[in-house]
Amino acid sequence: MPELPEVENVRRNLEALVTGKTIARVEVRLARIVRTPDDVGEFALRLAGCTVTGVRRRGKYLLFDVPPHCLVSHLRMEGRYSLAQAEDPQPRHTHVVFHFTDGTQLRYQDVRQFGTMDLVPAGGPYPPGLQELGPEPFDPALDAVALRARLHHRRAPVKAVLLDQTCLAGLGNIYVDESLFLAGIHPERPAASLTRAQCAALLEAIRTVLARAIEAGGSSVRSYVDGYGRNGGFQMQLNVYAREGQPCRRCATPIEKYRIAGRGTHVCPVCQPAPRRRRNDPARSAARSTGGRGAARRAGTSGEGGIAGSAGPGPAGGGGAAAGGRRGRRTAEGANGRGRANAGMDGNRTWGVEA
Numbered sequence: 001m002p003e004l005p006e007v008e009n010v011r012r013n014l015e016a017l018v019t020g021k022t023i024a025r026v027e028v029r030l031a032r033i034v035r036t037p038d039d040v041g042e043f044a045l046r047l048a049g050c051t052v053t054g055v056r057r058r059g060k061y062l063l064f065d066v067p068p069h070c071l072v073s074h075l076r077m078e079g080r081y082s083l084a085q086a087e088d089p090q091p092r093h094t095h096v097v098f099h100f101t102d103g104t105q106l107r108y109q110d111v112r113q114f115g116t117m118d119l120v121p122a123g124g125p126y127p128p129g130l131q132e133l134g135p136e137p138f139d140p141a142l143d144a145v146a147l148r149a150r151l152h153h154r155r156a157p158v159k160a161v162l163l164d165q166t167c168l169a170g171l172g173n174i175y176v177d178e179s180l181f182l183a184g185i186h187p188e189r190p191a192a193s194l195t196r197a198q199c200a201a202l203l204e205a206i207r208t209v210l211a212r213a214i215e216a217g218g219s220s221v222r223s224y225v226d227g228y229g230r231n232g233g234f235q236m237q238l239n240v241y242a243r244e245g246q247p248c249r250r251c252a253t254p255i256e257k258y259r260i261a262g263r264g265t266h267v268c269p270v271c272q273p274a275p276r277r278r279r280n281d282p283a284r285s286a287a288r289s290t291g292g293r294g295a296a297r298r299a300g301t302s303g304e305g306g307i308a309g310s311a312g313p314g315p316a317g318g319g320g321a322a323a324g325g326r327r328g329r330r331t332a333e334g335a336n337g338r339g340r341a342n343a344g345m346d347g348n349r350t351w352g353v354e355a
């Protein structure tokens with residue numbers, strides 16, 4: 001599933017490729033991709049003659065400005081756009097084709113067929129999902145206090161809350177894991193238990209991770225290429241995601257993976273101390289975990305290496321085996337070459353835009 005950095009890269013490429021083009025006609029080959037309006041004939045009719053004036057992004061949604069309409073597109077798992085000449089062979093799974101007056105075509109392919117398009121009036125109302133999105137992570141109005149206000153009533157694990165698009169827009173599994181690692185926060189901590197300082201660290205981590213990922217062209221962990229058929233490069237910089245069993249880049253402890261909120265979750269057990277658990281008392285366990293955090297963190301960064309049972313997948317395993325300290329960290333970085341990082345990827349399916 002593409003997340004904010006990948007969708008932002010697709011947006012930038014699309015904006016360069018289709019802005020200013022006028023739609024001659026639209027071909028919808030798979031009606032289920034179009035949610036609004038109900039009638040795909042009506043969808044095509046409304047778009048004919050409209051000019052694309054820009055492409056925006058909100059969360060993981062792409063918004064094509066085609067006055068007086070706005071075409072809202074969500075790529076879901078595998079959706080991708082490509083700009084082609086009319087005579088170019090049509091790839092399989094091409095479900096919607098926008099024919100421009102200059103003879104080029106914007107093609108929407110989607111192997112999984114989960115993507116959606118909604119054609120709405122430019123001023124809204126926007127489709128459900130988009131309407132309820134939380135703030136953009138780079139929204140200047142979002143600060144530590146505002147983030148904490150969005151978290152403080154949520155007892156669910158912070159990982160689950162950050163995946164909830166109504167809390168914050170645009171984050172998915174990769175960047176939530178990466179941000180929590182950078183902030184030194186365990187994904188299972190109840191969102192409500194984060195202190196204001198931790199919210200500040202978390203927000204800074206989210207922005208750092210997203211900015212670097214956008215800059216690197218997104219992550220091609222599973223299925224992403226940018227507008228020119230290139231892989232993203234951020235998978236080389238991932239600290240925990242898809243690095244199960246590999247040494248933490250900060251403390252050399254093997255990265256652990258288990259399920260939180262139904263999602264595969266990657267954690268350094270030393271850099272992200274687990275909340276201590278006390279049955280039936282989540283609030284209390286949350287409070288205690290704050291105390292444990294500093295100690296475990298110190299052990300981790302000093303490289304003295306606690307030895308604890310980190311083999312089990314349970315988050316309550318705590319401690320973890322800190323090995324090597326600085327020496328290990330350097331080795332870990334050195335070993336993480338391109339080939340190595342690629343080895344963890346399953347398959348080479350692609351999505352995105354293609355020129």
Ligand SMILES: [Zn+2]
Pocket residue numbers: 248249250251252253268269270271272300
């Ligand atoms: Zn670590």
